[in-house]
Amino acid sequence: MLTHQEEHGAHRFACDAMHGGLARWLRAAGYDATWSYGIDDGVLLQQAEQESRIVVTSDSGILLRRCVTQGRVTVQFVPRGLSVDHQLAHVAFELGLTRRDPRCMKCGGALCTVPKESVVGEAPPKAYAWVDQFWRCSRCAALLWRGTHWLEIERRLAAAMPRSAT
């Protein structure tokens, strides 16, 4: 139910209070997604309108809000009872999303590669021994690398949505 024309790949999301898990996975797939604990629907809709974000919700009541019926806010409805993987697949299918470069799952910040030498003593010794590429979140400074945890995330992402051709 897209009421605005979205440039391909430009989707930004505002997830409702129920969808913190999906927000993390949208970020892993490369999309800017906000989520706040306990966020009120009114605040959520206001934020979405101001920042041109698509509201992600399973609350059909939101579809009746004036800003939505008037087309000022776009809503992507997610059926209830889906696993987070299936929620992601649903949104990806509905909006034609492809996987992009991952963003930080914690905060949605962009990831920048950092020289391996710079993380000695910070990265766990095992990761430092096995992995050559490290990234740091430009927003929360979290250090990331392609360990078994990230490979598992990539496997689940690949099952949920296609990789971008670019």
Ligand SMILES: [Zn+2]
């Ligand atoms: Zn971050």
